[in-house]
Amino acid sequence: MPSATATTTTKMTSTRPMSVDDLELKRLFTRWQRHGDRAARETLVRRFMPLARSLARRYGSSSEPFEDLLQVASLGLLKAVDRYDVRRGYSFSSYAVPTIVGEMRRYFRDAGWAVHVPRGAQERALKVRDTQERLTRELGRAPTVNQMAQRLELHIEEVVDALAALQAYEAFSLDARQADGREELASYGESVGADDERYELVELDATLASVLSHLGSHERLILRMRFVEDLTQTEIAARMGISQMQVSRQLRRSLDRLRALTRAPVQAG
Amino acid sequence: MAEIPNLRLSLSSSPENVLLVRQALSGLAEAIDLDPLELNDINTAVSEACNNVVVHAYEGSEGPLEVDICAGAPSLRVLVRDHGRGIAPTVMAADDEDGVEQAVGGIGLPVIRALARDAEFRDVEGGGTEVQMDFATARASALEPPSPTDQPQLPAIASDGLASTMALTIAPSALARTVLPRLLCALAARAHFSTDRISDTQLLADTLVAQTDGSLSAAHLGVAIGVAPRKLELRIGPLRSGRAGAIVLDSTVDGLGPVLARLVDAHEVTVEGSSEFLALLVAAER
Numbered sequence: 001m002p003s004a005t006a007t008t009t010t011k012m013t014s015t016r017p018m019s020v021d022d023l024e025l026k027r028l029f030t031r032w033q034r035h036g037d038r039a040a041r042e043t044l045v046r047r048f049m050p051l052a053r054s055l056a057r058r059y060g061s062s063s064e065p066f067e068d069l070l071q072v073a074s075l076g077l078l079k080a081v082d083r084y085d086v087r088r089g090y091s092f093s094s095y096a097v098p099t100i101v102g103e104m105r106r107y108f109r110d111a112g113w114a115v116h117v118p119r120g121a122q123e124r125a126l127k128v129r130d131t132q133e134r135l136t137r138e139l140g141r142a143p144t145v146n147q148m149a150q151r152l153e154l155h156i157e158e159v160v161d162a163l164a165a166l167q168a169y170e171a172f173s174l175d176a177r178q179a180d181g182r183e184e185l186a187s188y189g190e191s192v193g194a195d196d197e198r199y200e201l202v203e204l205d206a207t208l209a210s211v212l213s214h215l216g217s218h219e220r221l222i223l224r225m226r227f228v229e230d231l232t233q234t235e236i237a238a239r240m241g242i243s244q245m246q247v248s249r250q251l252r253r254s255l256d257r258l259r260a261l262t263r264a265p266v267q268a269g
Numbered sequence: 270m271a272e273i274p275n276l277r278l279s280l281s282s283s284p285e286n287v288l289l290v291r292q293a294l295s296g297l298a299e300a301i302d303l304d305p306l307e308l309n310d311i312n313t314a315v316s317e318a319c320n321n322v323v324v325h326a327y328e329g330s331e332g333p334l335e336v337d338i339c340a341g342a343p344s345l346r347v348l349v350r351d352h353g354r355g356i357a358p359t360v361m362a363a364d365d366e367d368g369v370e371q372a373v374g375g376i377g378l379p380v381i382r383a384l385a386r387d388a389e390f391r392d393v394e395g396g397g398t399e400v401q402m403d404f405a406t407a408r409a410s411a412l413e414p415p416s417p418t419d420q421p422q423l424p425a426i427a428s429d430g431l432a433s434t435m436a437l438t439i440a441p442s443a444l445a446r447t448v449l450p451r452l453l454c455a456l457a458a459r460a461h462f463s464t465d466r467i468s469d470t471q472l473l474a475d476t477l478v479a480q481t482d483g484s485l486s487a488a489h490l491g492v493a494i495g496v497a498p499r500k501l502e503l504r505i506g507p508l509r510s511g512r513a514g515a516i517v518l519d520s521t522v523d524g525l526g527p528v529l530a531r532l533v534d535a536h537e538v539t540v541e542g543s544s545e546f547l548a549l550l551v552a553a554e555r
Binding site: 055059093101105108109132141142143145148157164167210211212226228232247251256258 | 295458467471479528
């Protein structure tokens with residue numbers, strides 16, 4: 001791997017002679033800021049709107065509606081147009097970018113974005129989950145992320161993020177179906193029924209001495225279907241009457257618990 | 270001088286790989302409980318630096334894109350590096366203002382400057398540019414920086430028959446636990462895995478991180494990943510002698526068998542000097 005040794009540090013500001021364009025900008029700023037010419041202000045805003053738009057697209061989290069962000073960015077642009085001091089000699093965009101970005105940061109902060117899962121992200125996660133279920137029925141097997149992204153007209157990254165979010169939302173429920181906040185497995189009994197008993201009998205002997213005995217019967221059942229019978233998660237989901245994502249969460253949690261139970265003292269050398 | 274990174278990503282400078290960098294940052298955020306707003310700032314600035322490499326460093330073709338993340342107080346440091354003609358000329362143009370079009374094309378630097386507490390641009394010895402960004406966050410100290418002697422060693426993977434390859438090193442395992450599953454899931458999605466197999470890949474990543482902890486012969490967990498349509502190839506190490514096979518057996522649960530082996534389609538131990546590597550093949554369907 002090539003070395004990352006720094007040899008020179010680039011100076012980040014540059015000065016250059018004023019162009020015709022700069023002069024025109026300067027005139028516009030003077031017309032607005034000194035003489036209150038609203039037409040000049042409008043011209044400036046229109047002219048730099050692509051900058052605001054570009055920043056909204058860059059800074060925006062994919063979970064926030066773009067229109068909302070653009071509005072905030074435009075407000076930042078207005079502030080920059082009003083406050084930019086043309087005599088200072090630096091370019092407008094080097095002043096406007098931090099002003100606009102600052103406006104968007106404040107918006108996120110005020111919206112309580114730091115403490116709550118953004119509403120946009122929640123809604124998208126629900127859409128992704130529903131689309132996954134619908135496509136699974138249509139295709140007769142689990143869809144790919146590409147197929148879901150196409151159906152939902154989302155970017156692949158957005159679907160991947162939504163899937164990660166669905167994993168993370170384990171602690172609280174996303175919709176009314178699980179609104180009582182109880183363990184997901186609580187309702188499994190009804191949907192599994194007789195099948196379950198058969199499994200229970202078969203596995204009883206093997207399990208008694210095993211670490212598996214520390215898990216609940218449904219957790220064991222899902223583990224066995226996946227790792228002994230080699231069923232896909234979607235097949236398991238169909239048998240259990242739950243979603244593939246619930247199977248995935250359950251497997252992840254069960255394996256975590258098993259690892260914690262069997263963790264041996266760290267071997268030396 | 271240069272710190273040892275907690276996470277080093279070595280990628281090709283394609284636009285889709287910038288998304289992987291963002292996934293890694295999301296994993297980092299989860300590991301150190303970063304405020305989502307701070308993550309958004311870091312994501313935006315780092316994406317700008319990466320996009321500059323994608324667009325400008327290799328004049329239309331692809332080349333190496335390296336990202337280092339160094340935790341440790343008082344700030345989180347991210348370095349984005351290329352070995353091309355460098356982004357310095359481009360970012361210099363950011364202060365140029367011949368029309369907004371150009372300004373919009375070159376606002377990467379002002380954005381980075383607006384979001385990072387400190388940003389520096391340097392030439393890399395032998396060609397290329399390095400952008401160093403420091404982000405002030407109280408959570409930066411949540412991860413232990415690796416010791417200065419723990420140089421990361423990126424594992425390699427033969428690229429025959431693969432659409433793309435990448436490598437990463439990561440320490441400590443608390444960081445690997447949140448980063449590796451995200452990266453592997455994103456790559457599995459790219460390789461057209463079904464959601465079933467993406468979830469399996471996540472289980473595999475969890476299992477790998479847990480089983481390699483304590484078995485490595487270096488401070489960093491190294492993972493090389495090859496992506497082809499409908500399959501992923503992984504190479505994990507360096508592991509202490511005898512451990513590559515042992516971690517597969519160690520994943521055994523009575524009544525279930527070796528969980529690690531069940532989640533992959535093939536596994537193989539390779540020896541390199543005094544270390545071992547575990548090679549794994551994961552297919553989109555069985």
